[in-house]
């Protein structure tokens with residue numbers, strides 16, 4: 182099959198502007214039946230055989246064989262076509278190829294038939310041969326014109342190849358045939374041509390229309406399936422109402438929400454509400470309201486959703502949207518989980534998730550409500566009690582946060598019980614606040630009750646825990662008119678309660694406000710001082726109790742304030758500790774003290790005070806190491822003074838830091854001994870070298886027998902432990918004499934020397950025995 186002939190058919194198909202699917206169908210119709218093939222084969226072969234019988238010429242046997250052969254060829258093509266997959270996606274060239282194959286078979290057959298008939302006419306001049314050959318040829322051409330009318334090219338070829346030779350032969354057979362045959366041929370061509378065209382045009386139109394209708398139907402079917410799928414797989418329920426307010430569509434989601442719903446197609450809005458009510462068993466009142474609201478949305482076109490609470494506590498949301506062409510769509514969602522989550526979020530925003538107590542925000546709302554009532558003369562006395570736990574941090578640090586959390590839960594329970602109905606809130610950490618509105622007891626009585634309740638020991642996970650509480654009290658309206666003022670005042674009172682010692686409560690006093698203001702000012706100035714280096718170190722000697730020789734000097738920090746002059750550490754160190762500034766200050770003190778000590782006689786040690794905050798929030802070991810390295814001071818000449826409160830927060834990190842300091846060779850002194858809360862068992866584990874008896878015991882020596890007994894006990898304890906013992910704050914000869922008699926190793930106090938600047942200290946250090954015992958400094 183040449184490419185030329187294939188292109189001929191492709192171009193013809195394109196010229197016809199046939200939709201490809203229609204073209205494929207037309208070609209498919211050509212291969213539709215064997216019947217015409219068989220009829221053609223029988224009649225064609227018969228023409229050959231009749232001609233041979235009448236004439237005896239063997240050429241007709243060849244002609245018969247040719248007709249038969251072309252028919253066989255066509256049958257093979259037909260089988261081949263039928264065995265091929267034939268889909269809508271056949272390409273144009275493929276279809277044209279099949280048309281070409283068909284045309285080749287059809288044309289060859291008609292040519293063989295036409296030539297055989299023509300030979301019969303021309304050669305035999307026999308009437309039967311002539312009649313039979315002409316009738317079969319013309320009949321075949323006519324039948325083909327009808328059968329293959331959809332493919333005019335094939336029809337024209339077939340008719341031409343069949344009738345052409347026959348007509349030539351008839352014309353050449355003499356006058357008698359001339360007129361009749363010409364007329365017959367002319368009529369035939371006219372008939373074929375008009376029939377073909379008319380038939381083909383109609384057929385083509387029908388096919389194109391059928392295909393369009395089929396396509397449309399398929400499209401509708403697809404869209405309907407998609408619509409159904411979308412409806413039934415959508416999350417949520419859907420019900421569609423037509424213009425007259427009747428239900429036309431409901432989806433699977435709606436049935437899933439309300440499985441027992443009995444809703445007939447065509448039900449009205451009233452029927453819809455009734456069916457929902459029946460399926461949910463919502464209360465009559467809820468259902469009535471729901472019905473009214475839904476009707477309102479459907480009629481008024483308002484978008485706001487309507488909610489329905491069912492008997493089992495589920496909440497459904499119905500949203501109405503009106504359709505442009507009339508009617509409405511109601512979309513239903515189960516919003517029970519969403520509402521629960523919203524409730525949870527609201528709860529979390531107002532309550533502490535650990536203890537379940539109201540939080541700061543909820544507390545503020547409540548206090549504002551209470552104050553608003555109180556200002557109208559409703560309700561009783563109002564007071565705020567700010568509660569802070571004593572010793573909670575230590576437990577949390579040493580036993581871990583999970584234990585701390587459990588303790589907080591227990592504390593919350595006890596506070597709640599002891600508050601006797603007053604609101605208890607947790608402000609965070611170990612801070613709780615009680616809003617006292619109930620009369621019956623005074624704020625002080627309530628505070629005492631709360632402290633007692635909290636201070637009872639706790640047994641948690643096999644641990645025996647003890648915490649205390651400090652409380653600040655502020656009453657309305659004297660200590661603050663607004664919620665914020667009251668909370669602030671109670672917080673200030675708490676600060677004072679804490680400073681007064683553990684387990685205390687304090688009432689707010691106006692002075693506290695001034696104190697707080699002063700603290701804030703100091704805090705701001707301190708930050709500037711740290712940056713500008715406004716600190717100095719003064720030194721106070723520690724003398725040998727028997728020889729009076731200076732063994733060590735304690736570095737004591739001084740702040741030279743631009744307006745207020747020299748400020749003592751007692752005033753600013755607690756603030757520096759609260760703000761964490763002590764870490765940077767402490768590093769500076771260590772570096773400076775070690776550097777200064779390098780200018781002192783060999784063997785004279787320097788004592789530096791370390792704050793517990795430096796252990797908790799700073800790298801105290803690193804700071805000591807750096808100070809020693811930079812100055813070149815041997816570690817054994819540095820004494821670090823730590824307080825008993827550090828031992829209270831006996832965390833693994835603190836222990837590790839203390840061990841590291843000892844391992845370095847630095848000496849450790851326990852400062853202010855006897856004033857803290859350390860137990861002797863804790864003392865046992867600390868590798869200290871020196872005990873410093875607090876000034877408060879030394880002060881009363883010679884005045885009270887108790888102080889004498891305490892000092893004696895401390896000295897013998899130190900001796901037993903093999904530690905050096907120092908008495909601080911020695912101011913009088915009497916005190917010195919007693920301490921000497923008690924065999925205290927070292928003495929420190931104004932009696933020998935006040936803390937002095939480094940220049941003055943040098944003078945004292947220059948003398949071999951600077952401080953003569955028994956002589957005031």
Ligand code: C2E
Nearest residue numbers: 737738749750751770790791792910911912929930931936
């Ligand atoms: P501390 O370590 O117990 O120091 C002894 C305090 O007692 C010093 O007060 C000293 O001046 C005072 N003192 C010594 N002998 C006598 C005496 O005979 N009579 C009286 N009335 N007082 C005497 P200062 O210098 O005001 O220091 C107070 C506290 O501030 C220190 O007590 C110490 O805990 C802390 N501190 C001082 N410097 C530093 C420092 O650099 N870092 C840290 N973390 N704390 C420091």
Ligand code: MG
Nearest residue numbers: 735790822852
């Ligand atoms: Mg000290």
Ligand code: MG
Nearest residue numbers: 852853873909
């Ligand atoms: Mg001290």
